[in-house]
Amino acid sequence: MHAIRLHAFGPAGNLVLDEVEDPAPGPGQVRVAVRAAGVHLLDTALREGFQGPAPVLPELPTIPGREVAGVVDALGAGTPERWLGRRVVAHLGFAPGGYAELAVTDLARVHEIPANLDFAQAVAMIGTGRTAMGIAQFAELGPGSVAVVPAAAGGIGTLLVQYAKNAGATVVGLAGGPDKTALVAANGADLAVDYRDPGWPARVRAHLGGRAATVVFDGVGGDVAREAVALLGPGGRHLVFGWSGQGLHEGTPYLVDGVSQQVLGPVMMAKTGGADPVRTLELRALAEAAEGRLAPAVRRFPLADAAAAHRALENRGTTGKVVLEP
16 A cells, blocks of 8 residues: 655655555454545644654654544454445544555444545544534533634634534634635634734724623634733633644643633543543534534645645644545
């Protein structure tokens, strides 16, 4: 099969298309003929050799990628025959192998793709979608809410705008540049603002007419987050789930005493509850998309252009979820 491999940590150009041996599923596993593989900001950090939240760095050479969708084409021992030929999606965890024509994973990680979702949409919901669902449960949104969404043209931001609108909230979406703000407006935000314009907070205040924001969904950090948090009223929530505006290597997001809460990792899992909170969020995300309440935005690249996909993501040249298609 063909796969993207990383032979040395470093820049995006280190991602190369290789021909490698087809993987074989082990007991309780399935092999997926990949039709879409998700690309995450964490992938770019791991490529550079930055461990971040990953338990360990992968051994080299490695095939990056942790989210795949496709068709089951082989079964390991003990895997029920009924899975052969099924359209499925899976998050591989921190196991590598997604940027490839074939990928192997445990059956316990697999979900059947709803009939009305394509492979790329399913990949967007299994990782980005589950995170959005986990974040949203902290927001307590309703018809009186005012939600500010920095990075509203990104994969998570797109879904949070939709989720907040579905809850009846007034939604302010922030994005960088007129093309992105146009997408945010088309996605349903009540106000789409270019955060590169120094006057954007005043424009938001004028639009709200004296109302304060009740929640800021912050995946950016830095100066944009500081300005957004200043829009919050008493009791407002600053929900921190990333800090791309400061650079992933900073390691610590911008926080504001008294209103900020980091909502990833154990905090999100505890809030979700149940025996398997990760799977609960995945099922919730896929159901929201299948029922038409959430529609993920997708930016597609050919598998062979994985390096270009990484560069575009790092340079904020993408909108929605970045997906590789073999």
